[in-house]
Amino acid sequence: MYSIEDRTVEVETRIGAAPARVWTLASDISVPPRFSGELLETGWLDGADGPRVGARFAGRNRNGYMGEWTTTSEVVEVDEPRTFAWDVLLPDGRRVAAWRFDLRAEDGGTVLRLSMRVGPDRSPVDDTYESDPEKGPRLVGKRLRMLEGGMRATVEGIRGLAEA
Template identity: 45%
Template sequence: MRDVDGPMVEHEVHVEADPALVWELVTDIELPARFSPELQRVRWLDGADRPSLGARFEGHNHNQVLGEWCTVSHVVELDVPRVFAWAVVDPDGRYGENAADPQAPMATWRFDLVPEVGGARLRHAVRLGPARSGLHLAIDRMPEQEEAIVRHRLADLRTGIQDTLHGIKALAEQPR
């Protein structure tokens, strides 16, 4: 897979808990930082304190290869209590021009929640691009290795997604 293909990774779990509780957890933007190997901290911007269409939040990330970087995310889809999606942009233009446009983000993340017997099916996914990101720095240096670089990045993201989902599942299924 190449970068221009809009590479995507997703994972899902069944959570044995009230879907309302699961929704509460997935819309807590600070929660993934507890489980993600990359996301370090998050905070709402512009006085927001919960998801709403257009609301923004800042994320601080760290990766051994990419170093540290800051992003701004825009809530682009919100269908309570089923879909929470946000577009991630590069507010500093670190990776290229016009990098702060949520219509052409570095990545789009989402949670999809579907009520099921005994709980809910929770899916977490990310689609990379179309804007430049840290992935492009590696591809620029080694264009002949693009497919391997994209595969490696997707594997890292898959690990983070799985860790986040399993963390949410564990929290939601704790005895109350």
């Protein structure tokens, strides 16, 4: 599900595995590139080797509309086995996207939710949205739908690994 009004995307799946097993996969930054289609690779920065608040990691991305680019993200919340969250930063320090995995135990398994919200700081999505009153909202909607597809593939990929 995506919402252009509040600039969010959220996907969820039920996994037949314990939260601890799902947490191991959701908090491993090397897992999403296996499934997303746009995120090609990730790597911890500055000597970090796992999820902890303040740790940073790089991501290399590519898609047919935007080309290839690299991001830097900073972990902002780690609550094992419930939450792993990070913000995407621009070189000037602006936080342009907030991403998070949320897990909850349910009926002997786990519900895994992956969400993304544009912001809180001004981002290239804001520039696109405002650049053309007719095309901007349509382009942003298309971008959010693209993200939703990659996010859905990621949570389903994690489900497959966790249930294997």
